[in-house]
Amino acid sequence: MSLRISEAHSSLKALxxxxxKSRSGTAPIETDDAELVEACRRGxxxxxxxxxxxxxxxxxxxxxxxxxxxxxxxxxxxxxxRIFRGLxxxxxxxxxxxxxxxxxxxxSLSHVSKRKRRPECEELSEHEPAEAPPSRDPAxxxxxxxxxxxxxxxxxxxxxxxxxxxxxxEQCAKIxxxxxxxxxxxxxKARMRMREILGSSLRAEE
Amino acid sequence: MHCKEAQRKSSAxxxxxxxxxxxxxxxxxxxQCQTCEHLFEEESAFIELASSLEPLEPTDHVWEQISKRIxxxxxxxxxxxxxxxxxxxxxxxxxxxxxxxxxxxxxALVVSGDxxxxxxxxxxxxxxxxxxxxxxSVDPQTVAQETTQALSDxxxxxxxxxxxxxxxxxxxxxxxxxxxxxxxxxxxxxxRRSATRERFAVGDATLLVASRDPIYATYREEISFLQSxxxxxxxxxxxxx
Numbered sequence: 001m002s003l004r005i006s007e008a009h010s011s012l013k014a015l016x017x018x019x020x021k022s023r024s025g026t027a028p029i030e031t032d033d034a035e036l037v038e039a040c041r042r043g044x045x046x047x048x049x050x051x052x053x054x055x056x057x058x059x060x061x062x063x064x065x066x067x068x069x070x071x072x073x074x075x076x077x078x079x080x081x082r083i084f085r086g087l088x089x090x091x092x093x094x095x096x097x098x099x100x101x102x103x104x105x106x107x108s109l110s111h112v113s114k115r116k117r118r119p120e121c122e123e124l125s126e127h128e129p130a131e132a133p134p135s136r137d138p139a140x141x142x143x144x145x146x147x148x149x150x151x152x153x154x155x156x157x158x159x160x161x162x163x164x165x166x167x168x169x170e171q172c173a174k175i176x177x178x179x180x181x182x183x184x185x186x187x188x189k190a191r192m193r194m195r196e197i198l199g200s201s202l203r204a205e206e
Numbered sequence: 207m208h209c210k211e212a213q214r215k216s217s218a219x220x221x222x223x224x225x226x227x228x229x230x231x232x233x234x235x236x237x238q239c240q241t242c243e244h245l246f247e248e249e250s251a252f253i254e255l256a257s258s259l260e261p262l263e264p265t266d267h268v269w270e271q272i273s274k275r276i277x278x279x280x281x282x283x284x285x286x287x288x289x290x291x292x293x294x295x296x297x298x299x300x301x302x303x304x305x306x307x308x309x310x311x312x313x314a315l316v317v318s319g320d321x322x323x324x325x326x327x328x329x330x331x332x333x334x335x336x337x338x339x340x341x342x343s344v345d346p347q348t349v350a351q352e353t354t355q356a357l358s359d360x361x362x363x364x365x366x367x368x369x370x371x372x373x374x375x376x377x378x379x380x381x382x383x384x385x386x387x388x389x390x391x392x393x394x395x396x397x398r399r400s401a402t403r404e405r406f407a408v409g410d411a412t413l414l415v416a417s418r419d420p421i422y423a424t425y426r427e428e429i430s431f432l433q434s435x436x437x438x439x440x441x442x443x444x445x446x447x
Contacts, residue, residue: 045273052269060264073268080272082380085279089381099381106380106387141259144252154384163256177383188217195248202251 033096040087048084055097058165059104065160066108068149071115079107094174101167101175105157112153140201147197155190162187207235212242216249357418364425371432382440389441397428 036054039047059079064072082103090099148156154176161167161175162183172183195202212235218224219232236243372394379387404421 048276049269049273052272056264056268057261060268061262064262073264073271076264076268077271077275079380081275081279084272084276085377086381089378102383103380106382106384109384110380110387140255144255144259159256163253164259166257177385184218184223188214191217191249191252194252195245198252199248202248202255 034092037087037090037092037096040084051083052080055100058097059100062101062104062160062165063108065145065148065164066105066153066156067111067115069145071111075107075111076104078111079104082107098171098174101161101165101171102177105161105175109153109157140198143198143201144194147194150197151190151193155186155193158183158186159190159194163191207231209235209239209242212236212239213245216246220246220250220253360418360422364422364429368425368428368432371429371436375432375435378436386440390435393431393441394428397424397431400424401428 036047036051040051056076060072060076063075063079067075079100083100086103090096094102148159151159157176158172161172162169167175169180169183169187172187173180176183178186212232215224215228215232219229224232236246375390379390382390401421401424404424408417408421
């Protein structure tokens with residue numbers, strides 16, 4: 001997956017600082033995750049931006065579906081700040097994507113947990129960030145998102161990772177820090193709940 | 207196969223995780239049971255719908271906000287005292303450092319207002335404590351005040367070390383699973399309760415230095431736990447909650 005750095009926003013120039021030079025003299029555009037991580041650790045701002053663009057959709061999709069659209073950008077910001085501040089601790093024991101997913105899930109669950117302690121913030125905000133049109137029935141997709149938010153956070157996380165993001169149970173278990181069997185049973189329970197909520201409209205969709 | 211068993215296996219069947227024979231048995235049941243067939247159709251439709259959702263795109267200003275926050279945090283790093291940056295870079299040593307401070311500053315403090323009430327500060331901390339060796343000629347009231355001060359310094363030093371380690375550990379929290387986070391929180395809550403209970407039992411006014419040893423033991427145990435957690439030795443947990 002590659003990215004055109006030219007997409008960078010000019011307003012960021014004000015925030016850019018001189019960083020250590022990479023061996024090639026510029027931030028890598030076509031590079032693997034390991035090189036990108038090294039460049040980010042050296043504080044190369046273009047590498048950081050590249051890493052952000054490489055993972056932003058996956059992180060944003062995951063976060064939005066766990067915390068809901070009203071708080072998603074705030075949680076995505078928090079997630080990426082933790083990613084960049086924590087890259088020094090990333091030892092490469094797991095794939096970078098797994099580590100990033102794990103941070104995103106934990107930031108999301110932590111946010112949901114804090115929000116529960118602030119009941120006045122429980123209701124979803126009226127304004128929602130623009131969402132790409134779903135490929136099928138938009139009304140049903142919207143109901144799916146609403147139904148998702150009624151699930152317990154643990155069910156929500158595994159369902160989003162497996163059924164929406166397409167992660168295997170092995171990956172889900174690594175990201176969530178649980179056994180593969182636990183991931184499977186949680187997913188089954190989550191699907192049952194979704195089926196109960198969405199009910200016959202799912203069959204009508206067929 | 208009965209309905210209950212078929213429904214229990216629905217996700218595994220639809221995800222292709224069942225063996226041929228079990229899959230065949232499920233299909234056989236669905237041919238005979240319309241209720242289960244409908245439930246399977248609904249679950250299948252849900253899976254298809256979930257996988258067909260388009261990727262979501264954050265708005266353009268998110269990266270600007272992230273860059274801004276990273277810049278702010280780096281500025282905050284530069285504003286930190288150099289000793290703290292030094293400690294943070296050597297984060298794995300900090301717990302040991304805290305214990306070392308406590309140990310090297312430990313003094314044998316003889317409180318001898320009268321010959322029958324001498325006590326030894328076996329595990330105190332703080333720079334002042336070293337100067338507190340008192341002789342029989344010292345005014346008992348002065349010694350009592352200095353002892354109180356030394357005990358207060360020892361408590362403060364332990365608590366500051368613990369607070370520093372806890373703060374550093376918080377930075378790691380996002381990389382833990384929910385279960386590990388719960389286990390760590392439970393352990394830290396246990397240390398807090400123990401220290402509170404022991405402080406209450408001893409009372410603030412006492413000059414019986416040895417009676418404070420359980421408190422210091424709890425502090426040292428917590429420092430040791432925090433040090434291990436920072437080194438990646440987190441509590442072992444079973445499965446996801």
